[in-house]
Amino acid sequence: MRLNILNTGYSFGTKLLFAFIRAMSRQPLPDAAKIIFYRPDFYGAHMRKITQFAMRGVSEWSVAERELMAAYISKLNNCPFCIAAHTATSTLAYRDQNKVLKVLSDLDTAPITEPLRATLRLLKTLTTEQTINSEDIWRVKSTGVSAQQIKDALGVCFAFNTTNRLADAFGFEVFSQKAIESGAKYLLSQGYR
Amino acid sequence: MKTTKLTNQSKIVFSEVDILLKQLVTRIKDGPGKATTDLRRSAFNNSGLKEPLKSFIDKVANTAYTITDNDVSLVKSAISEDEIFELVICASVGQSTRQFENALKALNEVDNNINS
Numbered sequence: 001m002r003l004n005i006l007n008t009g010y011s012f013g014t015k016l017l018f019a020f021i022r023a024m025s026r027q028p029l030p031d032a033a034k035i036i037f038y039r040p041d042f043y044g045a046h047m048r049k050i051t052q053f054a055m056r057g058v059s060e061w062s063v064a065e066r067e068l069m070a071a072y073i074s075k076l077n078n079c080p081f082c083i084a085a086h087t088a089t090s091t092l093a094y095r096d097q098n099k100v101l102k103v104l105s106d107l108d109t110a111p112i113t114e115p116l117r118a119t120l121r122l123l124k125t126l127t128t129e130q131t132i133n134s135e136d137i138w139r140v141k142s143t144g145v146s147a148q149q150i151k152d153a154l155g156v157c158f159a160f161n162t163t164n165r166l167a168d169a170f171g172f173e174v175f176s177q178k179a180i181e182s183g184a185k186y187l188l189s190q191g192y193r
Numbered sequence: 194m195k196t197t198k199l200t201n202q203s204k205i206v207f208s209e210v211d212i213l214l215k216q217l218v219t220r221i222k223d224g225p226g227k228a229t230t231d232l233r234r235s236a237f238n239n240s241g242l243k244e245p246l247k248s249f250i251d252k253v254a255n256t257a258y259t260i261t262d263n264d265v266s267l268v269k270s271a272i273s274e275d276e277i278f279e280l281v282i283c284a285s286v287g288q289s290t291r292q293f294e295n296a297l298k299a300l301n302e303v304d305n306n307i308n309s
Contacts, residue, residue: 165285
C-alpha cells in the first residue's frame with residue numbers, strides 16, 4: 001500500500017492476529033482487512049458494522065445479490081481490488097460464474113430478474129452521476145422492488161463507493177486468483193465482522 | 194430493522210445503517226485525529242482546500258482510480274501519513290454520504306407521494 005503506516009503501523013496484538021489469519025488461510029492478508037485494523041476507532045470499527053449490516057443483515061436481497069451489487073459498483077468505479085474480490089464472492093454465492101460475468105459485461109442482457117436489473121441500473125446512475133431523482137425510484141418500484149429493498153441497496157452502494165475509493169487511493173494489492181477465492185470463501189462464511 | 198415516521202405524511206424505511214452512518218461521519222469529522230477538524234471537514238466536503246491537497250482530495254472523491262504513486266508522494270511532502278489516512282477516509286465517506294443522502298431524498302419524495 002502507498003502509506004507505510006498501513007503496511008507496518010499495527011500493534012503487537014494486531015500483528016499476531018494477522019499472522020494467525022495468514023497461517024490459517026495460507027494466503028496473504030488482503031489490504032481491505034488491514035485498513036479496518038489501522039486505528040480502528042477512527043474508521044474501521046464503524047465501517048465494519050455498516051458493511052456487515054448492509055451485506056449480511058436481514059434483507060429481501062440475498063447475499064449473492066448483494067455481493068453482485070458490490071461487484072457491479074466496483075466495476076463502475078474501476079476498482080481492480082474490489083472487482084476481483086466481489087466477482088469471486090458473488091460467483092461463489094450464486095454458484096454461477098456466467099451470471100456474474102454477464103452482469104458485469106452487459107447488464108441489459110444478463111440472465112437476472114427484472115427487479116434486480118432495475119436496481120443495478122439505479123445504483124449505476126447514483127454511482128456515476130452522484131444523484132438520482134424520484135423518476136429513477138419510480139422506475140425501480142414499477143418492477144416490484146419495495147422501498148425497503150431500495151434502501152438496502154443504497155446501503156450496499158454507500159459501503160462500496162467508500163471502499164472502492166480507499167482501495168484505489170491507498171493502492172490495495174490484487175492477489176492471485178487462489179488468494180481471491182480464499183477471501184471469497186471467508187467473506188461467505190464469516191461476513192465482514 | 195425499524196420502521197419509523199419521519200414526518201406526518203412520510204412513512205419511510207429507517208434502518209440501523211442510518212444510525213451507523215451518522216456515527217461514522219461524526220467520528221471522522223469531529224472526533225480526535227491527527228489532521229485538524231477544519232481540514233477533515235474540508236476533505237469530507239471536497240471544498241476549501243489548498244494545493245496539493247485540493248487536487249488530491251478531488252481525485253479521491255471523483256476519480257479515485259486515476260490516483261498514482263506520484264499523487265500520494267506529492268501529498269506526503271506536505272502532511273503526515275496519518276493525516277493522509279484520515280483525509281482520504283473523510284473524502285471517500287463524504288462523497289458516498291452525499292450520494293446516499295441524495296438518493297434517500299428521492300426515495301422520500303416517492304414515499305410521500307404514496308402516503309399522501
